[in-house]
Structure formats: C-alpha cells, structure tokens
Amino acid sequence: MxxxxxxxxxxxxxxxxxxxxxxxxxxxxxxxxxxxxxxxxxxxxxxxxxxxxxxxxxxxxxxxxxxxxxxDPDGLRSGFDADDLYPDVVPALTALRAAGLRLVIAGNQPPRALAALRAMNLPVDEIRNSAELGVEKPAPAFFAAAAELAGVPPQEIAYVGDRTDNDVLPAADAGMIPVLIRRGPWGYLHARRPEAARAHVVDSLLELPQLLKGLTAA
Incomplete structure (x- = not known):
C-alpha cells in the first residue's frame, strides 16, 4: 500500500x-x-x-x-515561481493529501529553488533539494534520504519524476514504486524507452490518486 x-x-x-x-x-x-x-x-x-x-x-x-x-539581481533569471507550476499540481497534491498520503518534494535543484518552492505554500509535508541534502539523483543515497523524509519504508513510497535514468528507475532500484510523468522533453522521450515498462506512466498528476490505490512495489 x-x-x-x-x-x-x-x-x-x-x-x-x-x-x-x-x-x-x-x-x-x-x-x-x-x-x-x-x-x-x-x-x-x-x-x-x-x-x-x-x-x-x-x-x-x-x-x-x-x-x-x-x-538582474531581482529577476527570476534561471529560477521559477508559482506562475511556473503546472496547472494540475495544486489540485493533485490537495487530493493526495486528502487521501491521507504523506507528500514530499525532493529533486536536484540549486539552493535558491528551495526558497522558491517553500514560498508557494504547497500542501506537502516536506520540501528538500539536492543542495540541502548534499547528494544528487540518481545516487542511492538521495533516495535513502527521500525515504527518511517520507517516514515510511521504501516499498510504501511512490516516486514521481519525468526521467527514467535520473528519477524512476533509481527509485525502483531503491524499492520505491516508480511513476513516470510524460511531459517535458525527457518525459515524452523516456516514456518510449523499453525500460519505461518498469514504471507506471501518467500524463497528469491528477491520475495519481486513483493509480496509487492498492499499488505495491515490484
């Protein structure tokens, strides 16, 4: 579960x-x-x-x-803000939290991205990034740290990302349930790779509440 x-x-x-x-x-x-x-x-x-x-x-x-x-000290430059969130993010996070799931954001991001994410007041329990954790994906230590943040065994965690190489396959190797979202250049291309068969593929985060019901790690 x-x-x-x-x-x-x-x-x-x-x-x-x-x-x-x-x-x-x-x-x-x-x-x-x-x-x-x-x-x-x-x-x-x-x-x-x-x-x-x-x-x-x-x-x-x-x-x-x-x-x-x-x-341009005050500009976004290579950063992002709430206007860059995909439209399905907040509704999906809200639905998942209502279902009683613990939610963590953890990716390879520079230090200032952490502040940007936290400023969005997303309905999640933890927000961390590689800069703060001191380790980057696809290193196993990154997924071990993510599991610690989630507070449950890896087999009870779904990891959602847009890449097979950096996200979902290393997550699967760590014992998590891999979910590949098919968007962005890497997402569309990686969804066509044979190894994507190891992951559950979705086109929207809004598919997650139904998908995750009853799923177990391979």
Missing amino acids: VRAVVFDVGETLIDETRIWTRWAERLGVPALTFLGVLGGCAALGLQHTDAFAMVRPGLDLDAEEAAWAAD
Whole structure:
C-alpha cells in the first residue's frame, strides 16, 4: 500500500519553458533553437548542461550565472515561481493529501529553488533539494534520504519524476514504486524507452490518486 509520494521538481511540478526561454535570450540564441537543442540532448541521453556547450562553446556556466545575477539581481533569471507550476499540481497534491498520503518534494535543484518552492505554500509535508541534502539523483543515497523524509519504508513510497535514468528507475532500484510523468522533453522521450515498462506512466498528476490505490512495489 502506498503511504507516501515523493515528487521530482523540474517538468514534474514546474514547467521549465520560461526558464529556458530566458536562458535563450540571455545567450542571444533564438528560443526555438535552444529548446530544440535541449530536446536533442534528451534524445541523445545527454544532460541539459550539454545544450549550453553546443550553442556557446567554451561558456563558463557558473560565471555566466554570476554575471546574470549581477545584471538582474531581482529577476527570476534561471529560477521559477508559482506562475511556473503546472496547472494540475495544486489540485493533485490537495487530493493526495486528502487521501491521507504523506507528500514530499525532493529533486536536484540549486539552493535558491528551495526558497522558491517553500514560498508557494504547497500542501506537502516536506520540501528538500539536492543542495540541502548534499547528494544528487540518481545516487542511492538521495533516495535513502527521500525515504527518511517520507517516514515510511521504501516499498510504501511512490516516486514521481519525468526521467527514467535520473528519477524512476533509481527509485525502483531503491524499492520505491516508480511513476513516470510524460511531459517535458525527457518525459515524452523516456516514456518510449523499453525500460519505461518498469514504471507506471501518467500524463497528469491528477491520475495519481486513483493509480496509487492498492499499488505495491515490484
């Protein structure tokens, strides 16, 4: 029986379209081009950071972010706010909490993303990120930490994310119930991979309350 749900952040809860569009503007690249390169990285099994090297070879990403912060200290820049939540997030979280499930948000995110998420007052029990936990997905220690936050055994936890490699398969290996949400570049592509058969695939978080009834880990 599922007693807790742990959620990834990017493209699970947060629509990253505005983030990548702002990055394209910052780099002087057409938005469609940058978004297309990101999609190519997803298709080729590369990381999103590889997209920066493709469109701006030799770019020092940390230095660019620091310069951007100096230029626009009060802007969102590469961050997000409540306007970037997918429309199904709050209704789904509300329904899951009403069903008595413990809800945790835990993803690979920089420090300031934690404050942004907490400012949204989402109906969840815990919000943590890799910066605070000191470990990133797909490391087993990340999922062990997520299970500790959930407060129940791994086999009673569903982990929801948009990637097979970083999210749902490592979660399954940790004993959790894997749920892949089919949205964002990685989500649509990874849902077509053979290994996605190990996960439950949904197109909306609103499908979770019914899906999770009676589910057990493989």
